[in-house]
Structures are given as C-alpha cells and as structure tokens.
Amino acid sequence: MGLGFDKKLPDAFVKNVIDLCGQEGLDWIESLPRIVSELEDLWGISIESHFQNLSYNYVAEGNSVDRNKRVLKIALPLRNPEIFDEAKALKAFEGCGAVRIYEKDFDRRAILIEHLLPGTNLKELFSTNKDRAIDISIKVLKRIQRVRFRSVELPDLTDWFAAFDRAKETDFPRHYLRRAAELLSRLESAASKRSLLHGDFHHENILLADDNEFKIIDPKGVIGNLGYEISVFLNNHLEWIEHKKDIDGAVEKFSRAFEISPQKLKHWAYVQRVLSVCWGIEDSSGDWNKHLKQANIWIA
Known part of the structure; x- marks a missing residue:
C-alpha cells in the first residue's frame, strides 16, 4: 500500500466536481479513498500522492509492484466520461509517441498509465x-x-x-x-x-x-x-x-x-x-x- 489517501483535495478541483456533478459529485469525492484502495489491490500498485493541479480528473502518482512509476487517473461520475475514449486512443497508439496505458477499469472510470519523467512539457x-x-x-x-x-x-x-x-x-x-x-x-x-x-x-x-x-x-x-x-x-x-x-x-x-x-x-x-x-x-x-x-x- 502507499502513503494513504490524502483527503485534502485542491479547492478548485472540488468546486469543479460539484459544479459538474452536484450531490453525485460530493458522494464520489467521499468514495474516492475506497475506489483508490480497491484499484491498488486490483492492479498491484501503491499510490503515493495526488497531483496538486487537479482539474477535472483525480490523478495520482505511485508505483507498480516492480517499483516502476505509474499514474492513476480516475474520471468524475459523468454519464460518458472522456476517459473511455482516452483509454481506447492510448491502446491504439501502443506507446508510439504516446504515454503507455497498462490497465483500465470502466466501472470505476479509471486507467493506469506510464509516469513520464522528468515530465517537463x-x-x-x-x-x-x-x-x-x-x-x-x-x-x-x-x-x-x-x-x-x-x-x-x-x-x-x-x-x-x-x-x-x-x-x-x-x-x-x-x-x-x-x-x-x-x-x-x-x-x-x-x-x-x-x-x-x-x-x-x-x-x-x-x-x-x-x-x-x-x-x-x-x-x-x-x-x-x-x-x-x-x-x-x-x-x-x-x-x-x-x-x-x-x-x-x-x-x-x-x-x-x-x-x-x-x-x-x-x-x-x-x-x-x-x-x-x-x-x-x-x-x-x-x-x-x-x-x-x-x-x-x-x-x-
């Protein structure tokens, strides 16, 4: 397991979730620690901390069991979140000029991808x-x-x-x-x-x-x-x-x-x-x- 779920999410991110999803968004925020924990067990990963510039997805860095760096991305509880199409596109790219995707779970609206380092844009x-x-x-x-x-x-x-x-x-x-x-x-x-x-x-x-x-x-x-x-x-x-x-x-x-x-x-x-x-x-x-x-x- 990682360092534990950090419940102190950025205010701007919380506002975006509420503006887009209302009460369902608040319920989703409350359920995030459970979702992250389930994905850690399912995918054999250890989540360390979320990124500070969260906007419309929960994104956190962590490690796989073999200590390779990974990024966990979980979409908001929207009817047809963009993360579904993102997963399909990344699978098609197969790492050719694109970040690699390792896992997906559409029930939890989550994907596990390569962590690009140093990651400077x-x-x-x-x-x-x-x-x-x-x-x-x-x-x-x-x-x-x-x-x-x-x-x-x-x-x-x-x-x-x-x-x-x-x-x-x-x-x-x-x-x-x-x-x-x-x-x-x-x-x-x-x-x-x-x-x-x-x-x-x-x-x-x-x-x-x-x-x-x-x-x-x-x-x-x-x-x-x-x-x-x-x-x-x-x-x-x-x-x-x-x-x-x-x-x-x-x-x-x-x-x-x-x-x-x-x-x-x-x-x-x-x-x-x-x-x-x-x-x-x-x-x-x-x-x-x-x-x-x-x-x-x-x-x-």
Whole structure:
C-alpha cells in the first residue's frame, strides 16, 4: 500500500466536481479513498500522492509492484466520461509517441498509465526557442500518425461541430459562425485521409520522458482530418508568441512536414478557434471576445 489517501483535495478541483456533478459529485469525492484502495489491490500498485493541479480528473502518482512509476487517473461520475475514449486512443497508439496505458477499469472510470519523467512539457522547455518546440511537435505528430485506427471505435470529428448549431441558439456573433461553417464545408469536401487524432494536441500535452523522447498525454481520441490536429497546436502557439511572422513561420513548417497547404491550415485554425470559443461559452460565462477576435488573424 502507499502513503494513504490524502483527503485534502485542491479547492478548485472540488468546486469543479460539484459544479459538474452536484450531490453525485460530493458522494464520489467521499468514495474516492475506497475506489483508490480497491484499484491498488486490483492492479498491484501503491499510490503515493495526488497531483496538486487537479482539474477535472483525480490523478495520482505511485508505483507498480516492480517499483516502476505509474499514474492513476480516475474520471468524475459523468454519464460518458472522456476517459473511455482516452483509454481506447492510448491502446491504439501502443506507446508510439504516446504515454503507455497498462490497465483500465470502466466501472470505476479509471486507467493506469506510464509516469513520464522528468515530465517537463514542451512549453516549459522551449519558451525561448519556439522553432525547436515546433520541430519536436512535428516529430511527435508524425509518430502518432503511423497508427492505424480501423478497429478503434471513437467519436468522429464532425460530431464536435454540432457546437456550431447549438451556438446559433445563443447571441454568439453570427458572422463568425457563418464563416467557420463555410470554411469547414470546404475543408471537409476536399479532405481525403482520415486518421486517429489526439484531439487536443498542444505544447502542454507533449512531455519529455526518461528516454529523452517526447510523448503525448491526455488524448481526447477522435477520428478526423490531420489539419484539425495541427490547428489546435497553431492556436495554442498563437497564445504564446507575439508576431504574425512567427505564426506564418509555424504554418510553413507544418505545411512542409505534412504536405497540407498553408491556406488550408489557416482555415482549419480559424474553424478550430471559433469551435473552442463555442465550447468555452458553453462551459463558463467569461468574456470570450478576445479569444474570438484572435480567429481573424488566420484570414487576414
């Protein structure tokens, strides 16, 4: 057994659980020590402590019986938690550019995965060398793109864009929705190859492992066009850099690496930015105008 369950969970995490799950969430928090203990016995692991930056999953580090480092991840008591698709995607990746999955228990909404050490993410390592960060991300993306997905039952990327229809029922600026829908229609009609996507491919989901290789964590698991995958990274890059010429340089690098025209990548980035704002508004009532206006850089 490990050091014992630490009942002092981060306040922000507890608030997220209550906001999303209500009383069922409170009951789940109360049951967490029991769930963790059951999984320790079931999987022969010893849990030491949870991570301090918990947000929407309970995540803790520990050891296997052979003293290898592991991470236990338990999802909230939601009807269809993302951890189910994450487990399917990680199994399909089989450690090729991705963290390895060792166990899953869908009844307890839990997975056991490799603990990447030192685990420093791409943004932390290369905040002063953005070109190097792009080069590494391209290398990682090429590795995970080798995976065949024919037998993987995962959501289709087109399902995600139902958010556009939901946004039409709100005061979301119509011209952004129209433009995004038009571009998406063109991109989908011209698309050919579909692949297994991470779905949230950005700097902080790419970590350094002890073999000096970088690997992805926290995949959403979705089947779709590679242009969308790259657009997530580009929009994250947009938050990180200051000059348009740097953004154009990033687009050119991805364009050459994956033989997708710069214009298509920019159009995907516009669509993805609008989609992310749709989701953001659904999840919170903050001011999303700044994020939405940033979409314009891709069609300027």
